Amino acid sequence: MAVSLRDVPVIFEYVGQTESSQQVEIRARVNGFLEERVYKEGSMVHAGDVMFRMDRKPFEAALDAAQAEFNQQRARLDTAQANLNxxxxxxxxxxxxxxxxDDATGQQQAAAAAVEQARADVTSAQLNLGYTTITSPVTGLSSFAKKQDGSYIDSANSLLTYVAKLDPMWVNFALSENELLRLREQTTSGALKLPALGMLEVEIVLADGSVFPLxxxxxxxDAxxxxxxxxxxVRAVFDNQEGLLRPGQFVRVKVSGAERAKAISVPQEAVQQGEQGSFVWTVTAEGKAQPRLVETGEWNGTDWVVNSGLHAGDQVIVDNFIRLAPGAPVKAHPAKLPAVAAPKAVAKQGNGGAANTTPSPGGAPSAQAHAGAKAALLFEVGSAQISEDAASQLAPIAAQLHGAASARAVISGYADASGSHEANLKLAAARAKAVRSALLVAGVAEDRIELRPPADITAGTKDEARRVEVTVVPAGKPAAAREAQ
Known part of the structure; x- marks a missing residue:
């Protein structure tokens, strides 16, 4: 394969840990004996649900005494007022x-103040009585009870349990100082393109290797x-309505949305390990094999990103390594894309029927294969990450473009039918760029890909509104005709 410079999607991986977005301590607010635990330990509780009850009798007596004192002070106020009159x-x-x-006026004012004090004592007694019924302030998962029925509770041991809110769930991970400085340097130099903070997409892999669906x-x-x-x-937020994530889980965090500008990537099988490190086999201008030491970066799907050692135009050998030796003459053939499954039923085809991808006798797709063929790739709601199904639909399009050197790919992105107009535009653009990057990785030249801004964001059904359309257009076709495709 011929090495070319192209924008390559970058996925950063970190180790993270889940955390409740709101973990609340359930504490007793008055001193007394714990009478009853009402909730079931480890169960989901809702805001306002009763969790504990304390002995109410001392607080009911205190309320009665405060009420009696209030009535007594009101009677004294009435007497003082009558005397003043x-x-x-x-x-x-x-x-x-x-x-x-002056004496009568002072007695009336003192009695009025005593009434207000008594009224405040009644309010305080009512609050204390209400505090004997302990409820949950949030909806979430309850922990075990730290105090058993009959325990005496005071300010020193007032913690009874926790309630952790599960939706949404936080995932915390950390960047080292060296990583952050390196990212800043690459971003400043233009080697790395980072979107806005809110446009970075995060995927988490659980301990058993399964991927969280959202x-x-x-x-x-943190500053x-x-x-x-x-x-x-750094913190990411995940919807967790089903409660699949629990606080404290360790997960693998994958952050996508960034692109490495004008990068070089080669298939993983092309990179081999030797005594001096990683190397690839190249073909010289004289048609001879030559090993080349390279410095590899991160993975990009099934490819290695090569940081140094290769240049645009180099010929890299990706298969049949067993007979290679330095200086050995080789007869190079362009690498072919691996066979893929046919597009699924969700893909739309132009001209009212399925696109004809039957190979011509020479092995390349016939002209019918790229005469207006179209595919619609569906994305997950709110996501700009290409799924395996979408990639399988995109592979035949790339094969058609390889078989017709004059054809072009026209990409139009759409977005979800919900959310703000500005957010939909950003999401549509990110989806279209993801498809373009996938075609570049498949070996399609950048000047043969036309990336169009979305013309209609929320047209059609909900499924149609989260699609990216890729149309193969023969060269020389008028722009209006291409638009009609």
């Missing part, structure tokens, strides 16, 4: 001294370095 006219006629009026988004990155670990905290 009698003294005030007599003092106005000089029948009583000013001191008598994708997440990065919503938070300061953790001096104990030398890392920066």
């Amino acid at each position: 009698r003294v005030r006219p007599l003092a106005a006629k000089n029948a009583l001294s000013q001191k008598d009026l 994708r997440g988004r990065i919503t938070f990155s 300061s370095l953790n001096t104990e670990t030398g890392t920066y905290l």
Whole structure:
């Protein structure tokens, strides 16, 4: 295969741990004896559900005493008010001294203040009585009870249990200081293209190797370095309505959405290991095999990204290594794409029928194979990651383009029928770029791929609104005709 420079999707992998988005301590707010645990340990509880009850009798007695004190103070206020009403006219006629009026006024005001104090004591007693019934403030998964029935609870041992909210779920992972500096350097130099923070897509792999079905988004990155670990905290948020994720799980985090600009990638089987490190076999201008030391980076699907050692135009051998030796003459043939399954029924075909991909006698697809063939690749809701099904639909399109050097691929992205218009536009563009990157990885030249902005974001059904259409257009066809395809 001929090495070419192209934008290659990059997936960063980290080790992460799940965390509840809201873990609440359930504590007793008054001192007393724990009478009853109401909830079932480890069960889901809803906001407002009763979890514990404390002995109410001392608090009911305290409320009755506060109410009685309030009534007593109100009676004293009534007496003080009546006395002031009698003294005030007599003092106005000089029948009583000013001191008598001042004393009556002071007694009335003191009684009024005592009533307010008694009213506050009643409110406090009512609150304390209400605190004997302990409820959950959030909906989530309950933990075990830390105190058993009959235990005396005070401020020193008030923690009764926890409730952890499961939806949404946080996944925390860390970037080392060196990793962050390297990313900044590559981004500044243009070697790495990073989207906005909210457009990075996160996938997690569970301990058994299964992939969590929903994708997440990065919503938070710590501004300061953790001096104990030398890392920066990054957090992704996942919808978890089914409760499949639980707090404390260790997961493998895959962050996608970035692209390595003008990178070189070769199939994994082309990279071999020798005494001096990784190397590939190349074909010189004289038609001889020559090993070339390379520095590999991350994986991109089934390819290695090569950081150094190869240049655009180099011929890399991807098969039949057994007979190779330095300087051995070789007869090179262009590598062919591996055979793939036929597109599934979800793919739309142009011209009212299925695209004809029957090989011509020479082994390449016939002209009918690329005369207006079209496929519609469906993406998961909110995702710009190409699935295996979509990749299987895209492989025949790439094969058709290889068989017709003059044909072009026209890509039009759509987006989900929900969400803001701006978010839909960004998602549609990200999906179209993902398809373009897949075609570039398959060996299609960049100048043969036309990436169009989405013309209609939410047209059609919900399935149609999350598609990317890829149309093979023969060279020389008028733009209007290509648009009609």
